Amino acid sequence: MITAAWVLRKANLEDSGLLVDIAIDGGKIKAIGQNLPIRGNEEWDLSGLVVLPAFVDAHVHLDQTLSTSFNKSGTLIEANELWNEEKRRLTYERYFMRALQAQNIAITYGTTALRTHVDVYSSGFWLALEAILDARKRQRDLITVQIVALGKGGNNPQDEKALQQALKMGADLIGGSPAFTPNPKKSIDTLFDLAELHDKSLDLHVDEVDDGRIMTLEYLAEKTLERGFKGRVTAGHCNSLSFADDATADRVMDKVKEAEINIVTLPSADMVQMGRGLKPSPRGLTPVKELLGRSINVAAASDKVRDSFNPLGSYDLLQTANLLAHASQLTGTHEIPMCLEMVTTRAASVLGLKEYGLFEGAEANLVVVNSKNLTDTLASVPERLGIFRKGQLVLRTVSRRVWTEGLVWT
Ligand SMILES: [Zn+2]
Structure with a gap:
């Protein structure tokens, strides 16, 4: 099977209704598509989270x-x-x-x-x-x-x-x-x-x-x-x-x-x-x-x-x-x-940046945000969960919210 440095699974790119995988290798976006037959050295299941260009x-x-x-x-x-x-x-x-x-x-x-x-x-x-x-x-x-x-x-x-x-x-x-x-x-x-x-x-x-x-x-x-x-x-x-x-x-x-x-x-x-x-x-x-x-x-x-x-x-x-x-x-x-x-x-x-955006061959500069659609992304200004620059994971946010038991219906 083909491999890549990273594969992000089930990303929402444009609210198209389809969730896609993004393979990143050599600093670039290697492939974008549904259920990519590519194995990532590292994989991240986004389960529908929005991915934006950085x-x-x-x-x-x-x-x-x-x-x-x-x-x-x-x-x-x-x-x-x-x-x-x-x-x-x-x-x-x-x-x-x-x-x-x-x-x-x-x-x-x-x-x-x-x-x-x-x-x-x-x-x-x-x-x-x-x-x-x-x-x-x-x-x-x-x-x-x-x-x-x-x-x-x-x-x-x-x-x-x-x-x-x-x-x-x-x-x-x-x-x-x-x-x-x-x-x-x-x-x-x-x-x-x-x-x-x-x-x-x-x-x-x-x-x-x-x-x-x-x-x-x-x-x-x-x-x-x-x-x-x-x-x-x-x-x-x-x-x-x-x-x-x-x-x-x-x-x-x-x-x-x-x-x-x-x-x-x-x-x-x-x-x-x-x-x-x-x-x-x-x-x-x-x-x-x-x-x-x-x-x-x-x-x-x-x-x-x-x-x-x-x-x-x-x-x-x-x-x-x-x-x-x-x-x-x-x-x-x-x-x-x-x-x-x-x-x-x-x-x-x-800025005249070339090869910029979410498409195959573009430099892999992208952000995973804690949101499931574009309107919510704009409205709620969600956390940035992962930031990639030139294919490298620069930052990942890990946070956990803990409700006090018995106070809130969940
Ligand atoms: Zn100014």
């Missing part, structure tokens, strides 16, 4: 996370003040330990790849970048980490120089927040110049405001086409799109679609920061339903986690998908699986 966090900030600065007012103004102050006293060791701890948390929730932004505009930024490069190296067998050099927007030679230095040190992509610069168009032009020069993709913070008049996304989409960067640009947040009039939003979304820009929505951070003081109080997220309706690739990610910008948030992408389903009202039967895709396959596509 999670991919398309947008986090490992330099800012798990902070000890507390934002009394909760506002963006105070958050920025606290973060700028905190950066002056953070050491390499502190950055390194925070990044490592955050990566560990992410892994325990079943995330096997993430993309982090790192500020590269303050003096001494290289401390944070160096620490995160080292944290990535330390856990390279457990998690794939991509690094975006987050500059001020390329509006001055100093910022350009910092971005170039960050790329030289090992950052993978160019980032920035053009809407927050004095000249957003010039900022976008400069970022494309740099991206062209260094042959890098762009991942920008875009229109992170609850004001529909601010719309740098449109210029970004036009330039993406003009500069030949189709499919190589990612735009995070894009909140103002939800506040624009219908004609503007439709026009911009058509251009985004044509330019094949990936949109990343950040439900926790956006709900915490957007729409403060507005009445009626909006949810503040980019219009996910409309973007998906145009077949634009949308991912959902953690963004800020336990820092001065967001004391909430987590690296649990099932929780993010749950928040997104609530905030964007993605509760139709066809929309439930989409919420899960936005933290797995759609996010993997943002």
